[in-house]
Amino acid sequence: MHIYANPKRFLSLAKWLMPLLFWSGLVLSLGTLAWGLFVVPPDRLMGETVRILFIHVPAAWLGMGGWTGIALSSAALLIWKHPLAGIAARAIAMPGMVFCAICLATGSIWGRPTWGTWWEWDGRLTSMLVLLFLYGGYIALSNAAAREGGSVKIAAIFGLVGAINVPIINRSVVWWNSLHQPPSITAGNSSIEGVYFYPLLVGAFGFSLLFGGLVLMRMRALIAEQQVEARLRRRALDDEAPTVTPAMGAA
Amino acid sequence: MAMKAKHQRMTLVILALVAIVAAGLIAAWALRSQANYFYLPEQMSAEPPAVGQPVRLGGMVQPGSIATQADGITVDFIVTGNEDSSVPVTYSGILPDLFVEGSGVVAEGSLQSDGTFLATNLLAKHDENYVPRELEGLEGHDGNDDYAETVAGLE
Numbered sequence: 395m396h397i398y399a400n401p402k403r404f405l406s407l408a409k410w411l412m413p414l415l416f417w418s419g420l421v422l423s424l425g426t427l428a429w430g431l432f433v434v435p436p437d438r439l440m441g442e443t444v445r446i447l448f449i450h451v452p453a454a455w456l457g458m459g460g461w462t463g464i465a466l467s468s469a470a471l472l473i474w475k476h477p478l479a480g481i482a483a484r485a486i487a488m489p490g491m492v493f494c495a496i497c498l499a500t501g502s503i504w505g506r507p508t509w510g511t512w513w514e515w516d517g518r519l520t521s522m523l524v525l526l527f528l529y530g531g532y533i534a535l536s537n538a539a540a541r542e543g544g545s546v547k548i549a550a551i552f553g554l555v556g557a558i559n560v561p562i563i564n565r566s567v568v569w570w571n572s573l574h575q576p577p578s579i580t581a582g583n584s585s586i587e588g589v590y591f592y593p594l595l596v597g598a599f600g601f602s603l604l605f606g607g608l609v610l611m612r613m614r615a616l617i618a619e620q621q622v623e624a625r626l627r628r629r630a631l632d633d634e635a636p637t638v639t640p641a642m643g644a645a
Numbered sequence: 646m647a648m649k650a651k652h653q654r655m656t657l658v659i660l661a662l663v664a665i666v667a668a669g670l671i672a673a674w675a676l677r678s679q680a681n682y683f684y685l686p687e688q689m690s691a692e693p694p695a696v697g698q699p700v701r702l703g704g705m706v707q708p709g710s711i712a713t714q715a716d717g718i719t720v721d722f723i724v725t726g727n728e729d730s731s732v733p734v735t736y737s738g739i740l741p742d743l744f745v746e747g748s749g750v751v752a753e754g755s756l757q758s759d760g761t762f763l764a765t766n767l768l769a770k771h772d773e774n775y776v777p778r779e780l781e782g783l784e785g786h787d788g789n790d791d792y793a794e795t796v797a798g799l800e
Contacts, residue, residue: 435777439743444775469662473655510741510768516682554662558669569673571681571703573751578773586775 398478401617408610416607422600423452429593437590444590446504451594452601453497457525458560460490460605461553464532465560468553471546478613480546481620483553484536485612489605491529498522509573517566518574521559528556683751686726696758702732703751703770711746724750724762736764743769 398404430448437444467483470476501519502512513519536549567576578586586594673680683703684694694700702724710723719737734752744750749770754763 438776438778439745439748440771441742447775469658472658473651508741508743508769508771510743510766514682514768517680551661554658555665558665562669562673565673569677569680571683571685573682573768573770575749575771575773578775585773587777589777590775 401478404478405614405617408614412607412610412614414607415603415610419600419603419605419607423597423604424600426593426597426600430597434589434593440508443504443507446500447590448594448597450497450500450504452598453493453500454522455598456601456605457490457494457497457522458563459602460486460493461525461528461557461560463609464490464553465557468550471550472554480536480550481613481616482609483550484540485609485616487529487533487536488612489608491526491533493601493605494522494526494529498526505573511573514573516572516574517570518563518572521563521566525559525563528559532556685730686724686732687728687730688726689732689756690730694756697755699753699755701751701753702734702762702764703749704732706744706746706748706750707731708746722746724752732762733760734762734764736767738767741767741769743771748772 398407426448430445434445436442463486464483467479467486471479471483498519501522505514506512532549532552535552536546538544539546539549564577566572567574578584579591584591681688683701686702686704689700689702704724704726707723707725710721712721713719714721716737719735720740721733721735723731723733725731734754736752736754744767749772751768751770752762752764753766753768755765757763
C-alpha cells in the first residue's frame with residue numbers, strides 16, 4: 395500500500411482503473427435493475443414489489459460497506475499517516491451517504507405495500523437512519539477540517555467511533571423484535587430463491603464496482619483540489635515575498 | 646524511532662476500538678428489552694401491560710383462526726409466539742396485503758380487561774424467504790414450513 399503514498403503513482407493507476415470500474419459497474423447494475431424489473435417472477439406474498447430487492451439490498455450493503463471503508467481509512471490515517479487515507483475516507487463519504495439514502499427511500503417505498511407503513515421506529519430502520527446522520531456528520535467534519543485547515547484527526551476519530559453502528563445495524567433484527575425481517579443471507583445459507591438470489595449477487599457486484607469507480611473519481615478530484623490550493627498558496631507567497639516592507643514584517 | 650511511534654499509535658487505536666466496541670455492546674445489551682419493537686405473546690403474558698396502555702403485539706397469525714364478524718370489517722384472530730402462548734386479537738379496519746394466516750403480524754393497540762387485545766392498527770411482517778409464485782408449495786419451497794423457525798424474528 396505504501397507505494398501509493400506517492401500520489402503520482404496512485405493517479406496513474408486511478409486513471410485507467412476509474413473508467414473501467416465505473417462503466418462495468420454501470421452496465422452490470424443497470425442490467426440487473428432491468429432484469430429485476432422485467433424478468434424475475436413475482437414473489438408468492440409480495441407480488442411485484444419484490445423487484446425493489448435489487449436496488450434496496452445492494453444500496454444497504456454499500457451504505458454499510460462505505461462506513462467500513464471510512465473506518466479502515468481512518469485507522470490507516472491515524473496509525474500509518476498514509477497520505478491517501480484521509481482523501482479515501484472523504485471520497486467514500488458522499489457515495490456512501492447516497493447509497494444509504496437510496497436504501498432508506500426504497501425501503502420506505504417497499505414498506506408501504508408490504509408492511510402497511512412508510513416508516514416505523516424499529517431497530518433496523520432506526521439504526522440505518524442513524525447511519526445516514528453519521529455520514530452527514532462525517533462529511534461536515536471532514537469538509538470543515540479541509541476548508542479551515544483544522545486537524546484531519548477529528549474526522550478520523552469520528553469515522554472510527556461511528557463504525558460501532560455497522561454491526562448494530564447488522565444485528566438489529568436478531569437482537570430485538572423488529573418489523574424488518576431477519577437476515578435472508580447468512581454464512582453459506584440463503585432463504586432467497588435462485589431466481590432472485592443470483593441476479594441480486596450480480597447487482598451487488600455491479601453496484602460495488604460503480605461505488606469503487608465513484609470513490610476513485612472523488613479521490614482524483616480531491617487530490618487535484620489539494621494541488622490547486624498548494625499551487626495558489628505558493629504563488630501567493632512568491633508574489634508577496636518581494637513587496638514585504640519592514641513595517642509589514644513587524645506587524 | 647519512527648517505528649516506535651507508529652506502534653504506539655496502532656496500540657492506541659486498537660485500545661480505543663476495543664473500548665468503543667465494548668461500550669457499544671454494553672449499550673445494545675442495556676437496550677435489549679427497551680429497543681424491542683413489539684412484545685411476543687409469551688412476553689405479554691409474563692409481564693402483562695396495564696389494561697388500555699398502548700403497546701405493540703407481534704407474532705404469527707394462527708392458521709385457521711381468522712374469523713370475520715357479522716359487520717364485515719371486524720376480524721378476530723389469534724397471535725401465537727415461540728412457545729405455547731397466544732393472544733386473541735380483535736381489529737376493525739383495512740387489512741394489509743400480506744396479512745394471511747401463518748404469517749407474521751404486528752398489532753398496535755392495547756390489552757383489554759378480558760385478556761383480548763384490541764388492535765387499532767395492523768402491520769404485516771414479511772419473513773426472510775423470497776419464493777416466486779411458481780415454486781410455492783413445491784419440494785419444500787412452501788414458505789409456511791420455514792415460518793415456524795423464524796417466528797417473529799426470534800430464534
